[in-house]
Amino acid sequence: MSFHQQSEPTKYTSETLKSEEMLFNLGPQHPSMHGVLRLEVITDGEIVREVVPHIGYLHRCFEKHAESLNYAQIIPYIDRMDYVASMNSEHIYALGVEKMLGMTEKIPKRVEYIRVLVAELNRIASHFIGIGTYAVDVGATTPFLWLMKEREYVLRLLEWISGSRLLYNYIWIGGLYYDLPLGFEEKCIEYLKHLKPKLDDLENLLINNRIFVSRTANIGVLPLQTAINYGVTGVMLRASGLKWDLRKVDKYSIYEEVDFDIPTGEGKVGTTGDCWDRNFVRFQECKESSKIIEQCLDKLTKEHKRTRDFDPQALVPRRIKPPQTDFYFRGESPKGELGFFFRQNPKHKKGDIPFRLKVRAPSFCNLSVLPYLAQNTLLSDLIAIVGSLDINLGEVDR
Incomplete structure (x- = not known):
C-alpha cells in the first residue's frame, strides 16, 4: 500500500465488539475494601461476571485461644472480633454462659438494664460508622466526618463507664465490671436530647439525598428467599422485608x-432489599435504639436505683464449671445473629476451660452472599454492594 493510499474502514461486528474477560484483585489496598478483604474479580469491560472473596488473615484465632482460657478470661478476646460493637458481643457471650450455668434468673434487674443500655449505645455507634463509611464508599466525605463526630459522643460515654474507647471488658459473667458512674444517667439523657434532631439531619443530609439515592437504589437487590437460603441475618435480612x-x-x-x-425494607425509592434499604434500616434502628435507651434510663432512675449494697459482681463464681454438655446461645448484634456454641468434654481435665467454643459470626455468613449480589453488576456498583454489607473482618477472620 502506498503512502497516499487509504485503507478501508474496519467493519465492527458483535464478535469484534465483545471485550475480553479480565481478572484482577480489588483490595485490600483499595480504600473501600474492609480490613484485609481481597476480591478476585472477573470483568467483561465494566460488567462484573464473577467475584470470589478472600478473607485474608487478621491472626485473631479467637476459637483456638478459647481452648486455653477459662470462661472469664475469654471476654477480652470477644471484644476483638467485632471491635466496633464490643458491648453487644460481650452481652451475648455473658448471657450464653449464664444460661448454660442456669443462673439467668439470678441476675439483678439493674445489671440487665445497664447491660441493655450500653449495648444499645454501642449499636448506635456501630451503625454510625457503618453508614458513615458507606457514604465514603459511594463518594461522599461530609456525612462520614459528621457521623464520626456524633459517634464520638457515644464513645466518650462508654469510655466513662469502662475506661476504654473500643475494647471494653465491661460486661462480665454474672454481672458487670462496675456500676454506672455517678451522673452517667443525666449525661445520657442529655445525649438523647442532642441525638434526636441530629438523626433528622442525617435523614436529610444523606439518606434522602438525591445523589445517594441514585447510587444505592435498585443496586445489589437481595430477594428475601435468597437471603434466607444464604443464612443472612440482621439488617441485611430485615432490609429484604422480613421482621426477624x-x-x-x-x-x-x-x-x-x-x-x-x-x-424493615419497603422499597420506598427502589426495590426491596437493595443497598438503599439496608442503610435505611440501619438509620431507623438508631431511632429504635434511642427509644430503648430512654426506657432503660427511666427504669434505672425510678425503679432500679443505685444502692450502697449493690454489688455488680456478686454472682461471679470463682471457677466457672458448666455441665458436660453441648450448648448454643444466640443474640442480635448490630451485624446480625451472633451465636456461641460451647462444648464440654468429660475427659477434659480443665473443667473451667471450654473444650470447644465455636462462633457463628454474622459478618462471615453475610459475606457469603456477595458473589450472588455482584453478578452482572457494574464495577462501580460492586463497591456500593460491598459497603452495604457492613462487615467487620475481625469477625470474619477469627
Whole structure:
C-alpha cells in the first residue's frame, strides 16, 4: 500500500465488539475494601461476571485461644472480633454462659438494664460508622466526618463507664465490671436530647439525598428467599422485608420489657432489599435504639436505683464449671445473629476451660452472599454492594 493510499474502514461486528474477560484483585489496598478483604474479580469491560472473596488473615484465632482460657478470661478476646460493637458481643457471650450455668434468673434487674443500655449505645455507634463509611464508599466525605463526630459522643460515654474507647471488658459473667458512674444517667439523657434532631439531619443530609439515592437504589437487590437460603441475618435480612430480630424473637435479657419496633425494607425509592434499604434500616434502628435507651434510663432512675449494697459482681463464681454438655446461645448484634456454641468434654481435665467454643459470626455468613449480589453488576456498583454489607473482618477472620 502506498503512502497516499487509504485503507478501508474496519467493519465492527458483535464478535469484534465483545471485550475480553479480565481478572484482577480489588483490595485490600483499595480504600473501600474492609480490613484485609481481597476480591478476585472477573470483568467483561465494566460488567462484573464473577467475584470470589478472600478473607485474608487478621491472626485473631479467637476459637483456638478459647481452648486455653477459662470462661472469664475469654471476654477480652470477644471484644476483638467485632471491635466496633464490643458491648453487644460481650452481652451475648455473658448471657450464653449464664444460661448454660442456669443462673439467668439470678441476675439483678439493674445489671440487665445497664447491660441493655450500653449495648444499645454501642449499636448506635456501630451503625454510625457503618453508614458513615458507606457514604465514603459511594463518594461522599461530609456525612462520614459528621457521623464520626456524633459517634464520638457515644464513645466518650462508654469510655466513662469502662475506661476504654473500643475494647471494653465491661460486661462480665454474672454481672458487670462496675456500676454506672455517678451522673452517667443525666449525661445520657442529655445525649438523647442532642441525638434526636441530629438523626433528622442525617435523614436529610444523606439518606434522602438525591445523589445517594441514585447510587444505592435498585443496586445489589437481595430477594428475601435468597437471603434466607444464604443464612443472612440482621439488617441485611430485615432490609429484604422480613421482621426477624432476635431481641423480639428469643426475648432474651429484658428486651421483652421494653417497647421498640423492627424496621424493615419497603422499597420506598427502589426495590426491596437493595443497598438503599439496608442503610435505611440501619438509620431507623438508631431511632429504635434511642427509644430503648430512654426506657432503660427511666427504669434505672425510678425503679432500679443505685444502692450502697449493690454489688455488680456478686454472682461471679470463682471457677466457672458448666455441665458436660453441648450448648448454643444466640443474640442480635448490630451485624446480625451472633451465636456461641460451647462444648464440654468429660475427659477434659480443665473443667473451667471450654473444650470447644465455636462462633457463628454474622459478618462471615453475610459475606457469603456477595458473589450472588455482584453478578452482572457494574464495577462501580460492586463497591456500593460491598459497603452495604457492613462487615467487620475481625469477625470474619477469627
